[in-house]
Amino acid sequence: MSDSSVPGNILAEAEEEPQQPGGTRRMVLNMGPQHPSTHGVLRLLIELDGEIVAKCEPDIGFLHTGIEKECEVKTYQQAVTLTDRVDYLAPLSNNLCYCLAVEKLLQLEIPPQAQWMRVMLTELTRLNSHLVWLGTHAIDIGAMSVFLYCFREREEILKIFEMFSGQRMMTSYFRIGGLALEPPRGWQKRVTSFIDIFPSRIDEYENLLTNNQIWIGRTRGVGFIPLEDMLDLGVTGPMLRAAGLAMDARKDAPYTSYEKFDFEVPTRTENDVYARYQVRIEEMRQSTRIIRQALEGMPAGPWKADAPHVVLPDREKMKTQMEALIYHFKIVTEGFRVPEGEVYQVIESPRGELGYYVVSDGTTRPYRVHMRTPSFGNLQAVPKMVEGILIADVIASIGSVDFVLGDSDR
Amino acid sequence: MAEKIDILGAAGAIAKGLGVTFKEMMSPTVTENYPDEPPKFEERFRGSHILQRDENGMEKCVACFLCAAACPADCIYIEAAENTETTRISGGERYAKVYNIDYNRCIFCGYCVEACPTDAITHGHGFELASYNTSTLIKRKEDMLAPVPPGAHAPVIAAEEAAAH
Numbered sequence A: 001m002s003d004s005s006v007p008g009n010i011l012a013e014a015e016e017e018p019q020q021p022g023g024t025r026r027m028v029l030n031m032g033p034q035h036p037s038t039h040g041v042l043r044l045l046i047e048l049d050g051e052i053v054a055k056c057e058p059d060i061g062f063l064h065t066g067i068e069k070e071c072e073v074k075t076y077q078q079a080v081t082l083t084d085r086v087d088y089l090a091p092l093s094n095n096l097c098y099c100l101a102v103e104k105l106l107q108l109e110i111p112p113q114a115q116w117m118r119v120m121l122t123e124l125t126r127l128n129s130h131l132v133w134l135g136t137h138a139i140d141i142g143a144m145s146v147f148l149y150c151f152r153e154r155e156e157i158l159k160i161f162e163m164f165s166g167q168r169m170m171t172s173y174f175r176i177g178g179l180a181l182e183p184p185r186g187w188q189k190r191v192t193s194f195i196d197i198f199p200s201r202i203d204e205y206e207n208l209l210t211n212n213q214i215w216i217g218r219t220r221g222v223g224f225i226p227l228e229d230m231l232d233l234g235v236t237g238p239m240l241r242a243a244g245l246a247m248d249a250r251k252d253a254p255y256t257s258y259e260k261f262d263f264e265v266p267t268r269t270e271n272d273v274y275a276r277y278q279v280r281i282e283e284m285r286q287s288t289r290i291i292r293q294a295l296e297g298m299p300a301g302p303w304k305a306d307a308p309h310v311v312l313p314d315r316e317k318m319k320t321q322m323e324a325l326i327y328h329f330k331i332v333t334e335g336f337r338v339p340e341g342e343v344y345q346v347i348e349s350p351r352g353e354l355g356y357y358v359v360s361d362g363t364t365r366p367y368r369v370h371m372r373t374p375s376f377g378n379l380q381a382v383p384k385m386v387e388g389i390l391i392a393d394v395i396a397s398i399g400s401v402d403f404v405l406g407d408s409d410r
Numbered sequence B: 001m002a003e004k005i006d007i008l009g010a011a012g013a014i015a016k017g018l019g020v021t022f023k024e025m026m027s028p029t030v031t032e033n034y035p036d037e038p039p040k041f042e043e044r045f046r047g048s049h050i051l052q053r054d055e056n057g058m059e060k061c062v063a064c065f066l067c068a069a070a071c072p073a074d075c076i077y078i079e080a081a082e083n084t085e086t087t088r089i090s091g092g093e094r095y096a097k098v099y100n101i102d103y104n105r106c107i108f109c110g111y112c113v114e115a116c117p118t119d120a121i122t123h124g125h126g127f128e129l130a131s132y133n134t135s136t137l138i139k140r141k142e143d144m145l146a147p148v149p150p151g152a153h154a155p156v157i158a159a160e161e162a163a164a165h
Helices: A009-016 A067-071 A079-084 A091-106 A112-141 A144-165 A187-209 A213-219 A227-233 A273-296 A315-320 A322-334 A374-379 A382-386 A391-401 A405-409 B007-026 B066-070 B111-115 B155-164
Strands: A027-031 A043-049 A052-059 A341-349 A352-360 A368-372 B049-051 B076-082 B094-102 B121-123
Touching: A043 A391, A052 A382, A052 A391, A067 A079, A067 A368, A079 A091, A091 A112, A091 A341, A091 A352, A112 A144, A112 A187, A112 A213, A112 A273, A112 A391, A144 A187, A144 B007, A187 A273, A187 B007, A213 A273, A213 A391, A213 B007, A273 A391, A315 A322, A322 B066, A352 A374, A374 A405, A382 A391, B066 B076, B066 B111, B111 B121
Parallel strands: none
Antiparallel strands: A027 A043, A043 A052, A341 A352, A352 A368, B049 B121, B076 B094
16 A cells, blocks of 8 residues: 555545445545645645544645755854754744854853853743744634734844844854854843833733633643653653643753753643643743843853854954954854864754754864754644544644744754 | 533633733834834844945955855855056955845845954845845945045046046
8 A cells, every 4th residue: 555654645545445335535635835824834634534633644844945954065153044044933042052062062161141141042032932923823723912912022022132133033143152243232221121021911911811711712622642652753842841741951951051040840731732822821931030030140251252263353353463363364264173073962942852963074164964953843743633633623733833844844 | 511611700801801902902002114114223233235435435345355255145246456556446455346245145144244354344224125126136336335425535536537637
């Protein structure tokens, strides 16, 4: 018979199937790649038995951009711009993971201010990503106004990113060895005013959704998948935490001085769409806590590592000192050599466990960059999650996965 | 019915949600009226490039090719030429005879600005680059050069004047 691992064969199988005695036949529905609820170009082949999903096969790869391969022809510093475009809703998380991996190979020590700044900005990224998720997830289920309020706050975060890096989304703000630019004047005021108002905004979203009977009816008990299956399929992040497993790379394998921050890993045990919603809302509150701690305890000092062969010199030095100018020319034209070796670095991105596997052959360009992206792992749970439930609940279920197709196809 | 809906609770939740809606109705709007009003940018916003001049009207670019080397998208094309007695375009030894940026490829990452040792290339706040014809997106040096500061001569004109005398 046909190979069921190839998407599309579900169609042929359904046609081969003999008609049932009652004159009924299973229908195959093509959901996507342009379906609004897929938030990207995901194609779901759904075999329907009446209104019940009998079988589901996700077909991914429409957004394949060849970023992993492209990294091999860029210098280490240039590849940072590519990592922005992997998960375009959490660019700074990807920047951070790649930089940490290369810094591990280079054995660079990052000054405390850069580390804390990285924590603060990746937590803002988490808020940004969760706000997009909450807004679009709610609009899929039919709550329009939540979307508007979420995007209003997201706009503030994007403006903070623009203030720091000059770009709203493709920031490239974290570089190997620290930050790209000195933190801008007045950033404390800007972030403080956002953090002061944000908890009350989370209350607003909760007022709109948490006790709303329609929201509860659409989400509670929907999208269940056993914890063992999740672990087998490689699901990570808020989905896993909504099933009761407090797995968080920020706690389990602290990076960028996360061990100095006081925060909790929220968990729920219901393991449905509603629990995932609750976990993410609570995560937003915890992120706010981390950002406040980073704001109040931000250490002073340099914002990039003291490594003249890797980090571009200060502009003033470059214009006045010959040695700095020579380093500047060398780093820009040929990059820096990274010692031979391989490294795997894991961080907790808004979507789950994000890993970068970087292999160096001792030259100025990476030999191989592989991304273990959370969206890809989480998407594997979709068929298990939606088989046997109503077609209308498929929307809620795939919304609760919170995938980014750029992240899964890369 | 299998499960009983708490009617009072449900009504309370709806009232709470509508409370948010009414509160937001009274609060000021945050929308920017973009085409009618100019959009607001942060100081560091990375828009279309500007090639700077020094206070004498000379071009700052000395054709060192660092921006082209730093560019991850390979979108900068430069042809260098020597400054001579009669043609002085830049403050250094060489100047960029041709300086093209292909905005089809540019990703506005700011690496060229970081790389430039003479602060010749900077990001402006221009962003309305959309075009029906991709060939118009290759900007030439003349399209990107900053205006000549008041009281200074544009270098090309100065050279032409010298030739005329």
